[in-house]
Amino acid sequence: MTENEAREQLATLRGELNQYNYEYHVLDKPSVPDAEYDKKMKKLKDIEAEFPALITADSPSQRVGGEPLDAFKKVAHRVPMLSLGNAFSEEDLRDFDRRVREGLATGSVTYVCELKIDGLAISLRYQDGLFVQGATRGDGTTGEDITSNLKTIKSIPLRIPDQAPIEVRGEAFMPQQAFVSLNKKREENEEEPFANPRNAAAGSLRQLDPKIAAKRQLDIFLYAVGEWESGTLETHSERLQYLEEIGFKTNPEWRKCNSIEEVIQYVEEWVEKRANLSYDIDGIVIKVDNLEAQEQLGFTAKSPRWATAYKFPAEEAIT
Numbered sequence: 001m002t003e004n005e006a007r008e009q010l011a012t013l014r015g016e017l018n019q020y021n022y023e024y025h026v027l028d029k030p031s032v033p034d035a036e037y038d039k040k041m042k043k044l045k046d047i048e049a050e051f052p053a054l055i056t057a058d059s060p061s062q063r064v065g066g067e068p069l070d071a072f073k074k075v076a077h078r079v080p081m082l083s084l085g086n087a088f089s090e091e092d093l094r095d096f097d098r099r100v101r102e103g104l105a106t107g108s109v110t111y112v113c114e115l116k117i118d119g120l121a122i123s124l125r126y127q128d129g130l131f132v133q134g135a136t137r138g139d140g141t142t143g144e145d146i147t148s149n150l151k152t153i154k155s156i157p158l159r160i161p162d163q164a165p166i167e168v169r170g171e172a173f174m175p176q177q178a179f180v181s182l183n184k185k186r187e188e189n190e191e192e193p194f195a196n197p198r199n200a201a202a203g204s205l206r207q208l209d210p211k212i213a214a215k216r217q218l219d220i221f222l223y224a225v226g227e228w229e230s231g232t233l234e235t236h237s238e239r240l241q242y243l244e245e246i247g248f249k250t251n252p253e254w255r256k257c258n259s260i261e262e263v264i265q266y267v268e269e270w271v272e273k274r275a276n277l278s279y280d281i282d283g284i285v286i287k288v289d290n291l292e293a294q295e296q297l298g299f300t301a302k303s304p305r306w307a308t309a310y311k312f313p314a315e316e317a318i319t
């Protein structure tokens, strides 16, 4: 095979494998059997072995990186990753709504409600359409560069169609089934089991060997944009739709609410439905939908005034 033939075949195989990956891990709707995926992945790796100079950053063969790191580099979040103020009752939610309406000097506000994923807050940066860096939230202004571990999460696209620099934020988590089988293995190996899926996800992403992270069946939901010069959208809900359009896994349960009454209904609905999810949530995030209104409300020292997190009561430990 000539180098040009190899270049063409690799480009085709990368496109097909990244699409299959998207269908399987983001849409949960594979269009080809696993055997077909495995056959093409083997073909890609064979050609890359013969022409290593043709390996690209978005090749699916590059998801499980090389050697373990000695340490994580620090990453400065130019747009801080802030924590949310909490609400614990309907009254707290009504107080939040009143403060928002007073701050905006308006009678009605549109909110977006989203499930609060019980995982690890993560930032992903893309340049020229390529995934170039992934980081933990850390203390909100400085996080750790865990790019090689995040590349192992197959629902994270290695390339997106938007060529402008964009920073996308979300929550990495371990699905409950993955948590149960991981702890079973750890107990068989007489290792300390993880206390909960959140600790297991954090432990998996903050260890230095990407080959270990690759085995932990981690997943992610993206739910916000950090740095984005070219951003022109007017609402948070449009951003969620845009993230989905360009290939990110977003949580499908988000809902626009035109009053705090509708927010309270959504919260009550999920107090009941929470148990049926395949991943842990610890509350509901409520945000003012209009981005200009968010700007107008601004931030307190550590949290946005335009969002709050309704926290579910801690679950009774099953004794």
Ligand SMILES: NC(=O)c1cc2c(N)ncc(C(N)=O)c2s1
Pocket (backbone or CB within 6 Å): 082, 083, 084, 114, 115, 116, 117, 118, 119, 121, 171, 223, 224, 285
């Ligand atoms: N600390 C934060 O700002 C957030 C934390 C979380 C979380 N754990 N899960 C979902 C969302 C969301 N959909 O906005 C947010 S926002």
